[in-house]
Amino acid sequence: MSAVSVFGLSKSFGHLRVLKDIHLPIETGDFTVLLGPSGCGKSTLLNAIAGLEDTDAGIVEIDGADVTHREPSKRGIAMVFQSYALYPTMSVRKNLSFGLRVRSVPRQEVARRVHWAAKLLQIDELLDRKPSQLSGGQRQRVAIGRALVQQAKVFLFDEPLSNLDAKLRTEMRVELKRLHKDLGATIVYVTHDQIEAMTLATRIAVMRAGRIEQYATPDDLYEEPATLFVAAFVGSPAMNFMPGRLISSTVHIGSARLPLNGYRFRSSPMNGQEVVLGIRPEHVQLAPEGQLEAETLFMEPMGADTLGWFQFGEHRLSARLVPQVARGLSGTVRLSLLADHVSLFDPSTEARL
Template sequence: MSALNILHVDKTFGNTQVLKDISLAIESGEFLILVGPSGCGKSTLMNAIAGLEPVTSGDIQIGGEDVTWRTPAERDIAMVFQSYALYPSMNVRQNIAFGLEMRKMPKAQREEAVARVADLLQITPLLDRKPSQLSGGQRQRVAMGRALAREPQIYLFDEPLSNLDAKLRVEMRTEIKKLHQRLGTTIVYVTHDQIEAMTLADRIAVMRDGEILQLGTPDEVYNDPVDMFVAGFMGSPSMNFIPVTLVSRDDGYVLRVLDEQDPTGAPLELPWPPAREAQALHEWVGERLILGVRPEHFVEDETRMETSFDGTRLDVMATVVEPTGADILLQATLSGTEVTMRLGPKSQVAAGERVALRVDMSRAVLFETTNQRRVA
């Protein structure tokens, strides 16, 4: 039985449809992340699950029970908010115990629960402080403690890390992951940060304009995106999109890279790996398509011997070189298209130089130009 079941949920505000026929099921103990750009409906969906906003149509079931028209208090869920939403007049202990008190738990048990989560989150020394005396990271922990103390069926996290600075965010991210592994809780987590989504989730739902475009494991969403939006949204730097024409040869398919600036020059051609010749591909021969290649699928040619990387040779002009420490991001023009590549930190490339590269076409993807759906 799934812990949370969302069935054909619609939500409209006036004339705008914010959620369009959303259906998804979450297993008990699963970590599901709703990710998407702002305004995609992910927070609205979260509020609908929490019962903070009524849905226009559809059903929401928690633990097999229909809760569509139950109040937030009756749903056995807890939520961690972006602004932490701690009660300023209460100290940490009272903040954590408030939900238990409202549920009429006896005082002794309440104290036990507070001690347990305080220990779990290492906030025991802070129990008598007011929220205003805490740092951002500490407030975040208290907000989580408040949710954990209740031991609800489902935890909802609404962009819990976006108010923290970069370093703390990474720490808390690990902390949340550890907590999930230890407690095996069911979590629905909203974020606009695709790295959070990739690192934390068991499954990711990528949303746009009130629809779930793709629901899958981080690996599926990253390596097997259903369309250009998902492919471009997941991953940083983003996937490169290169306009190509599909050409059929005796020895297989070839992608001819179109150069708008220089139509007369010899066109660059990239062979499509024979192992991935989909049945549908022949319909697209002679058509314009979009080739998607991730920055890390390029490798400098010299490094070829060190890795088992076999790919197609390329020769590009480096325009911008951005060392990040761990690796080097290279901007280059590939037949008129600006392309980002991720090279090893030892690369000696300088801006304005030509670089010999190889591209791993076995992991490349192809999209339609019109509706941006995946072709192969």
């Protein structure tokens, strides 16, 4: 059974349609990330699931029950906010327990849950402090703790790590992953950071302009992006794109020929069809017998590997290189594109071929 199901959800602000007929089934125990650039509607979708935002059409089900018209507190959810939204005048302990006490959960039960959450998040020594006396990372833990003590069926996270610095963000990412593994909780998580999405998610829904472009596992998303937008948005450094023409299972790009062996076409393309070929930098390699002849432009060292930039005709191509090899590189080189890893898109529909 799905933990959360969204059917045909639509929402407009005046003339602006922020959500367009969204369908999203989320399985119990999934870590689902809603990923997209700002303004794509991901936060609105999360708020609609939470019940903080009214919708124009569609149904939201949580744990099998239709909750479309229920108050947020009656939906069996807990939420962590970007600004943490801790109650500043209350101690950490009070922050965790206040909501439960208001809903008349017995005092002993409250104490038990607070103790459990504090232990799990390693904030038991901070329980008597005020939020203003905590660091960003500690505040984030308290905010997560406040969600955990609710013992909700679904946990919603609205860009929870975007206020943290880079190092802390990496730490908290690992922490979140551990929590998900230990608790087996169902999580819906909003972010615009594709690395966060790739590392945390069991499934990612990439959104753009109020629609879900692709809903798949991180691996599928990375290896077989369904649209040009997903291909360009996911992955860092970004995928290379070159326009070409498909003639009898071979892609012609300028003078170069790239035979496609075993490319799994989703539809049967026409002979001579225009295509956009996408290939990730790690699938572009230096090879003496490579299909392309290109000029070396410059190198971007990234530590573990170096991103090399090459000019091929009018296109600029990046390749992930071994630093030692990249260091001595200059002039004209030959590049090989690994045909098993290319993606082809229809330039008019932007969909994967």
